[in-house]
Amino acid sequence: MTATTPAPGSVALITGGTGGFGRALATKLRALDVTVVLADLDSERNRQVATELDSSFVVLDVTDRAANAAVVAQVEAEHGRLDAAFLNAGIAGKSREALDVDEFLRVVDIDLFGVVYGTEAALPALRRAGGGSIVVTASLAGLSPMSTDPGYSVAKGGAVAFVRSMAPRLVGEDIVVTAICPGFADTAIIDPLREEFAKADFPVLTAEEVADAMIAAWTQGEPGAAYIVQPGIGAVPYKFKGVPSAKTASGETAVVPEALRPPSMR
Numbered sequence: 001m002t003a004t005t006p007a008p009g010s011v012a013l014i015t016g017g018t019g020g021f022g023r024a025l026a027t028k029l030r031a032l033d034v035t036v037v038l039a040d041l042d043s044e045r046n047r048q049v050a051t052e053l054d055s056s057f058v059v060l061d062v063t064d065r066a067a068n069a070a071v072v073a074q075v076e077a078e079h080g081r082l083d084a085a086f087l088n089a090g091i092a093g094k095s096r097e098a099l100d101v102d103e104f105l106r107v108v109d110i111d112l113f114g115v116v117y118g119t120e121a122a123l124p125a126l127r128r129a130g131g132g133s134i135v136v137t138a139s140l141a142g143l144s145p146m147s148t149d150p151g152y153s154v155a156k157g158g159a160v161a162f163v164r165s166m167a168p169r170l171v172g173e174d175i176v177v178t179a180i181c182p183g184f185a186d187t188a189i190i191d192p193l194r195e196e197f198a199k200a201d202f203p204v205l206t207a208e209e210v211a212d213a214m215i216a217a218w219t220q221g222e223p224g225a226a227y228i229v230q231p232g233i234g235a236v237p238y239k240f241k242g243v244p245s246a247k248t249a250s251g252e253t254a255v256v257p258e259a260l261r262p263p264s265m266r
């Protein structure tokens with residue numbers, strides 16, 4: 001998948017925007033003349049990062065549902081529209097316990113519910129813009145179980161399922177929802193593992209490679225697709241295997257009742 005250029009004058013919101021992927025994405029989008037708003041936790045450092053990237057900064061804790069809506073309202077008030085929401089904020093768990101439920105819930109709150117609240121907030125603005133895009137930063141850990149971090153795997157797997165189940169509901173409104181699923185990439189989130197990767201000569205992605213995939217998902221993404229990003233392969237759509245269909249009493253493949261399909265698919 002190769003990115004095309006977003007329309008001039010487009011406005012993009014990036015949650016977790018002052019982190020590794022957010023900074024790389026903002027740099028590339030500014031070079032394409034996209035107006036960029038970075039939403040992240042409140043700190044002097046984060047404000048400074050946004051200034052350096054010629055982007056606006058808004059304070060957002062993605063676990064605060066009302067705050068997500070307020071941030072989108074602010075983007076529209078200050079920039080007139082919203083064309084793309086990159087729901088990218090995330091943390092990884094660090095616990096060495098077999099199951100640390102407090103940490104599990106914290107990770108799911110940020111990495112999964114942050115995406116749900118961000119989507120809820122962005123949708124009305126994207127509709128007002130006549131359509132647009134939501135790109136969720138999931139992870140390879142959402143497609144392949146990550147036994148070192150079950151909360152992260154559940155959150156990212158949930159994010160992929162959320163994207164796949166939301167996408168058909170929105171195609172009729174020209175709103176495309178996609179997920180990107182990077183492998184390990186060189187940002188602060190892998191600090192605890194960096195030495196191990198270096199020792200094993202294990203290739204990690206650059207944040208720039210991931211940012212390219214995020215832009216391609218915005219400009220070229222297929223609704224509901226989950227794009228794997230891995231060193232040496234670029235961004236490729238994951239091929240979901242599907243599940244066996246039910247059979248009728250006479251052995252025919254059962255067809256899902258129309259009422260269970262989203263209006264756009266009836």
Ligand SMILES: NC(=O)c1ccc[n+]([C@@H]2O[C@H](COP(=O)([O-])OP(=O)(O)OC[C@H]3O[C@@H](n4cnc5c(N)ncnc54)[C@H](O)[C@@H]3O)[C@@H](O)[C@H]2O)c1
Pocket residue numbers: 015016017018019020021022039040041060061062063088089090091092110111137138139140181182183184185186187188189190
């Ligand atoms: N780096 C990797 O190896 C990798 C691989 C796959 C997916 N991801 C995902 O990519 C996304 C971006 O991570 P990154 O690699 O840039 O790491 P990062 O730590 O550099 O950036 C994460 C950003 O999210 C912000 N954040 C954390 N909690 C937040 C909250 N409650 N509200 C708002 N912002 C919050 C942080 O302040 C930080 O700026 C995350 O969702 C992460 O899970 C990372």
